[in-house]
Amino acid sequence: MKLIPVIMAGGVGSRLWPVSRETHPKPFMPLPDGENLIRKTFKRAASLGDVTEVLTVTNRDLFFKTEDEYRLVGRKELAQSFILEPFGRNTAAAVAAAALQVEQAHGAEALMLVLAADHLIQNEAAFTAAVEKAKILAAQGWLVTFGIQSQYPETGYGYIDANPDKPLEGGLKVNRFVEKPDLETAKQYVEAGNYFWNSGMFCFEVGSLLSELRRYAPEVMAEVHATLDQSRVAESGQNRYVTLEADAFGRVPDISIDYALMERSEKVAVIPCDIGWSDIGSWNAMSELTQSNNDGNRFEGEVLAHKATNNYVNSPERLAALVGVQDLLVIDTPDAVLIAHKDHAQDVKHIVSQLKSSGHEAHLLHRTVHRPWGSYTTLEEGERFKIKRIVVKPGASLSLQMHHHRSEHWIVVTGMARVFNDDREFMLNTNESTFISAGHKHRLENPGVIDLVMIEVQSGDYLGEDDIVRFQDIYGRADG
């Protein structure tokens, strides 16, 4: 029985700003153990039995970052395919596209396991056991959900109302899905015992899923078919890359898989499970991953405290000091700091809205920006200068380019660079430097086998990112 894990990396995680941002969203946030959620999710998926391919549905701007994370897990023998979205279009579109791809590659009897890229599961053994149960029901044609045993009356999750009277093999039939309840209702659910948190993970036999989708969400299916017909499909070895065509994808109804299908179908089952699940939905949830000290404070980074209790501070790069404060969340990043009361952790998303509506980049970008060839971090900007730390991956190169208004000075800190400056080509070794005058065509390559780390100092009257003329670009970004 083939099992294809489908990792869905959709959400931005705006309640986890300022660490989570559009170009570096929640799945990529560093966790206290040094890993992140996307890597953990891939590892978890790859470790399941009968898995030969992992399919990821994500935004196309996150493709290279995601591949980098998977590479760190090191499971080259697995096929790692991608469906790349131009923008998020809710979960029904993503699940339908994934199902059609899996059917094409593996046939209608293949099973797919839909996983969120940004959930934490702390009990891997229990998870694996739950998946084994789900596979049995899915093979029988059930649309299988995973229901988390509710420990307390959480009002932030939807619930699954299951029928305990006629148990299925390893699971229960689902009566109905219910929206996030108020506290009173949530308490009744916990007491009743047959209500489970809806984890948003699913297991389907592809054929059954597609036939149910055609029945309950024919419009979604039609537009996803149309999108796939117009989309670019590239294959490289065992991997497939589907880049969804934007115009057609924009016509797919914007609806969740829960609304479109799960709440309508009669063939829905739930596997009750206790797998240490959390959707890390806010800084409160994130804080739980850090040990608290005697004052109830949880600190990541260098923090001093005086008469301060029950605070969470995440400040990996700078010193933070707390005096006489309680129940705060303090999140420090190189370009923004958040101070929120724990009772208002959900409201952090309003700051992101304010940033968006004012056109501020701090909802979008971190100081470190990832590119196909590596990354750059803006270290400092001032009058007439801008300083970047540039990391170029082994074998990678930047586009051949030219700037009208700025000179660039390059200092190699680690590794070796090959530099093209007009008609000269030369190597720059560690601790050496060169400079490119305004108006000169230039290109930078890492010919070595370790990362090239460079400091670039730009100087000049105008230092905007738009002062760039690209002549050649192996990533297809040439514009002149």
Next chain:
Amino acid sequence: MKLIPVIMAGGVGSRLWPVSRETHPKPFMPLPDGENLIRKTFKRAASLGDVTEVLTVTNRDLFFKTEDEYRLVGRKELAQSFILEPFGRNTAAAVAAAALQVEQAHGAEALMLVLAADHLIQNEAAFTAAVEKAKILAAQGWLVTFGIQSQYPETGYGYIDANPDKPLEGGLKVNRFVEKPDLETAKQYVEAGNYFWNSGMFCFEVGSLLSELRRYAPEVMAEVHATLDQSRVAESGQNRYVTLEADAFGRVPDISIDYALMERSEKVAVIPCDIGWSDIGSWNAMSELTQSNNDGNRFEGEVLAHKATNNYVNSPERLAALVGVQDLLVIDTPDAVLIAHKDHAQDVKHIVSQLKSSGHEAHLLHRTVHRPWGSYTTLEEGERFKIKRIVVKPGASLSLQMHHHRSEHWIVVTGMARVFNDDREFMLNTNESTFISAGHKHRLENPGVIDLVMIEVQSGDYLGEDDIVRFQDIYGRADG
């Protein structure tokens, strides 16, 4: 009648950390109006009538910074003399040393006006009027204090109990000084009407002051005399520079002028005044200088708020966001952020103590360090690199030096540099760069008439500040 303002720049202002630090203390903190307290104090002193010299008592490490501030006020015709302390030794020592210097330069009939470098006075006209009154009483031999009309029962200040029955010319005789009272006592003081806040400013005729000091504080006088006998005195034009000898100065009793003299003498008067005085003793006082918005928030810098009221945020360089918080002080600097409750503003000093006792540099240094030749700011440190922004004043030069383990790469952002690299000497213009290999002797000069601004990128295996061999230094710091 000669009046010599004596500006006393002693305290560190640890309750205003992280902006105020030992090497950049409270008098130098930027205020919302773009000025700082030391510059305001000098300007105020220089604007008084009959002033031909301003004498400043300060730590020797703050000498160049202080001169730089005075230069910005631009009163070259005034003598600007300094007494430079190796360390703080309380106010009796400083006042006594200043009095002996003023006596020597201007005679025993000269008047001296003791001003704190870190107080704010918002009503300059009332201040000038109060000084005029003080001069009259001082000339009659009174030791004159300035008593602030208490607006409310402040428990953070000492009070002056004045005798309203036999008024002096423009002032009152002082009955006694009282320590910081509790709230009940403070309320009684405010009701009584003859209690004033002790502002810590004084006006003395130098002869009267010295004779009272010899009577009530003979030990202080003896040790200060001994210190001056062993101290270096340099003269340049109309300015005198007295560098106090450390060993002798360390033997002066560590006692305040209030304890040593004012509370004992029978000849103490007070000028009641309403001059818009504040000692800016905490972040609460500092926050008052910023206009509040409709939510009672006071913001310096870019701040977003959601359900946040009555907070003060000082974040000139980074975005700050508040969610669901009240009555907080948030102070952001490039290397440290403070979050304190307003009710605990006084406790900020405990953080500074913690930093000190743990050997952390953040109580001492900012990222910008001032030097006789200009300043440098550490922009970034990482593995194998350190980046500084260096500002060299016109005509100034750094010492001839050499590093064993690091190469330095210099990029001129503004101005012109003269570079000596082993036996080569050359000019480096704006947007040009050069590099100095490890082991090469080098020196940097600004031959121009505007500031030279450079980015220095250090690369190498070891980047500690102690990897420096100095060969020549016009500021006397050569060590090899």
